[in-house]
Amino acid sequence: MKKAFIWDLDGTLLDSYDAILLGLEEMYSHFGLTFYREEVKAFILRYSVKELLLQLSQKEQIPLEELNAVRANSLREKNAHIQLMEGAREILEWGQQAGIAQFVYTHKGDNAFAVLDDLGISEYFVEVLTGDSGFARKPHPEAIVYLMEKYDLSQKATYYIGDRLLDAETAQAAGIKSLNLTVASSTNNTYIESLLAIKEVVG
Template sequence: MEKNIAFIWDLDGTLFDSYDAILAGLEETYEHFGLDFDRPAIKEYILKFSVKDLIKEVADKEGLDYDDMQAFRANSLREKNAAIHLMPGARDVLDWTVEQGISNFVYTHKGKNTHQLLQNLGIATYFKEVLTADSGFARKPDPEALNYLIETYRLEKDSTYYVGDRLLDVQTALRAGIGSINLVVDTIEKNQKIICLSDILGLF
């Protein structure tokens, strides 16, 4: 085992099995504002970009108030917290990191809901610091948040990894000069594709 390994985790689709809840919240939001909801197209969009980008684009296109849409969506999603679960193998991998002395952090585009969900799912104590959309950093793929964690905790770039599930996560890791572990993306140098979280144990 290498020393001083650190994992920086994305949440939605990585540690959190949450896309169904996110899409349900978006569907309610669309219905509330009288919009047609194309689930496959919207899921593809948020996987490529983000929910915030989606709401901004729709608000601009439809002449709606962005803040009103975001507030309604956030309230809808909070009501669906119980529908969000850990991804298979998440707790086992986190327990393994503790045994191995690996440091864990979170960098996610999720907002205020993040800390409550981490508490609800019983994994808040695994992380030294959790950065969210409310932490004030530039959004992915800008590496500002990752650079902050690297500098603050003196992480070694050659043994620090951003674990995610989107191309955006890989791009963010590479721009920060660290490794990437990804549940979806392959064929990119310095990125290791895994099929499930438990595959991480075999990488180290």
């Protein structure tokens, strides 16, 4: 039975939260808003940047497209701040050598393609789905189901690897297993303390 990994990006393969927060802080400053870093970080970890901007737009009466435009420009400038998580390249290489099909499903926008290219890891993935690919957002399983049907992946041998409760919930909704860097082990999810621990769980 062929194994498959579907990867989240931010906080999983990419050490990108500092870059994201830098971009958001610039956006808040642009509109003269006070930036509470820890509160914002906690919110985007639990929900998403998209939900943050939506609520901010409604609260401050700033058109959402203006918020998105300012943030998008800032993010492009912050790509250089994004690094790989410890062990990311090694575990991707191990997966490739082991014949594991690897994919990405992230809420990150199409900016993700440039980041993956810059970091030199695009070659590891069969297909990359982003927040701009048109699928329902997590925890809806639509994107996962699409990949499983397109590539004939087995529910028993497919893992969604992430760093948030939202990722574990998405895997459960799709009927697959999850490996998670922050969520405690349960029937459907296995907590991993590092990316390299995946070898022990799946190997």
